[in-house]
Amino acid sequence: MSNRSQVTTFFLVGLPHPPALDTLLFGIFLVIYVLTVLGNLLILLVIRVDSRLHTPMYYFLTNLSFIDMWFSTVTVPKMLMTLVSPDGGAISFQSCVAQLYSFHFLGSTECFLYTIMSYDRYLAIRYPLRYSSMMGGRACALLATGTWLSGSLHSAVQTTLTFRLPYCGPSHIQHYFCDAPPILKLACADTLANEMVIFVNIGVVASGCFLLIVLSYVSIVCSILKIRTSEGRRRAFQTCASHCIVVLCFFVPCVFIYLRPGSRDAVDGAVAVFYTVLTPLLNPVVYTLRNKEVKRALLRLKDKVAGSQCE
Numbered sequence: 001m002s003n004r005s006q007v008t009t010f011f012l013v014g015l016p017h018p019p020a021l022d023t024l025l026f027g028i029f030l031v032i033y034v035l036t037v038l039g040n041l042l043i044l045l046v047i048r049v050d051s052r053l054h055t056p057m058y059y060f061l062t063n064l065s066f067i068d069m070w071f072s073t074v075t076v077p078k079m080l081m082t083l084v085s086p087d088g089g090a091i092s093f094q095s096c097v098a099q100l101y102s103f104h105f106l107g108s109t110e111c112f113l114y115t116i117m118s119y120d121r122y123l124a125i126r127y128p129l130r131y132s133s134m135m136g137g138r139a140c141a142l143l144a145t146g147t148w149l150s151g152s153l154h155s156a157v158q159t160t161l162t163f164r165l166p167y168c169g170p171s172h173i174q175h176y177f178c179d180a181p182p183i184l185k186l187a188c189a190d191t192l193a194n195e196m197v198i199f200v201n202i203g204v205v206a207s208g209c210f211l212l213i214v215l216s217y218v219s220i221v222c223s224i225l226k227i228r229t230s231e232g233r234r235r236a237f238q239t240c241a242s243h244c245i246v247v248l249c250f251f252v253p254c255v256f257i258y259l260r261p262g263s264r265d266a267v268d269g270a271v272a273v274f275y276t277v278l279t280p281l282l283n284p285v286v287y288t289l290r291n292k293e294v295k296r297a298l299l300r301l302k303d304k305v306a307g308s309q310c311e
Contacts, residue, residue: 006168007186010096012089014082014176015269026083032281033076039284040065043294050297056135057124060117061287063144067113068280071106074099075276079176093167096178101159103177107254107275108205109151114247115209116143118216121243125223154205161197165189175269177276181257182268202258210251217244242286249282250275 017025043065047053078099081088091099124131162180165187175182180198184191217240224233224240253274288294 006166007171008093009171010091010093010178010183010186011172012078012082012091012176012178013172013174014079014089015273022083026080029076029080029083029277032277033072033080036072036076036277036281036284037069039281040069042298043284043288044069046288046294046297046301049301053293053297056120056140057117059140060113060120060144063147064110064113064117064283064287067106067110068283070102071110072277072280074102074106075177082176091178096173096183097159097163099178100162100180100183101155103155103179103276104158105151105155107151108154109147110250111205111209111254112147112150113144114250115212115216116147118213118220118243118247122216122219125220154201157201158198161194165191165194175272177272179272199259202254206251206254206259210247213247246279246282246286250279 015025044062047058047062047065078088078091120135123134127134158180162183165184166189167183167186168188170186173182173186180194184194187194220240221237224237253271256271257268
């Protein structure tokens with residue numbers, strides 16, 4: 001970090017909205033956050049205790065639930081504070097660095113994980129007989145570890161590029177969390193090189209992952225079309241459509257914010273809600289709670305808990 005930085009505290013402006021809506025928005029986002037944390041914790045618990053769910057698909061879903069729980073925690077509590085307290089938007093320089101790193105670390109790891117999950121589904125549908133050998137425990141562990149390490153490296157680049165610049169005022173960040181584009185506007189130096197590197201870096205990661213996901217689902221759809229029964233095709237298409245909606249809710253806002261020339265603070269803040277608040281809530285519902293295997297596991301867990309209470 002640059003020793004020339006004079007700003008010791010930043011102030012998050014928060015979501016653009018009429019002050020009269022403070023209480024309503026606080027209640028809505030608080031409920032969403034609580035449901036997100038509880039939903040993902042429930043998924044982690046069910047997959048952990050039910051041996052029938054110890055498969056590659058649920059191994060990756062465990063990683064996704066863990067990421068979503070913390071991804072939401074990195075941004076939403078601070079946003080809630082900006083809604084209820086005049087000083088709730090204050091955040092120290094060091095905390096801002098930590099928030100930006102954590103946000104990009106978890107976000108980019110989730111981006112890589114979506115790609116791995118689509119590849120996993122491609123193998124399961126395209127090569128059902130060889131799937132268990134192709135996606136063994138070691139392969140799953142290596143793929144998951146690769147996503148976390150890649151996310152960490154990607155985030156380190158973003159954070160270093162952002163905070164190596166001097167910040168000497170103003171200190172108001174036009175956003176509800178510390179992110180690179182609004183922070184760079186406060187730098188007391190030329191940020192063109194930073195913006196170009198961030199544009200290329202995020203562009204390569206986001207577009208590359210999205211392209212691989214699209215290719216995987218195109219291959220999956222081609223395999224689905226070979227299913228003989230119309231009911232089987234309908235269920236498979238419904239599952240793919242749900243997954244694609246969640247992926248689009250994550251990738252489209254990211255592309256909109258990071259990969260377009262110029263920036264509009266009010267619009268960026270509203271769009272960011274999709275992948276920082278809504279996507280972590282949708283993932284448990286779409287990927288697991290709609291799944292029959294998970295529903296049966298939940299019922300078994302419920303019966304087990306009820307039986308232990310009766311004893």
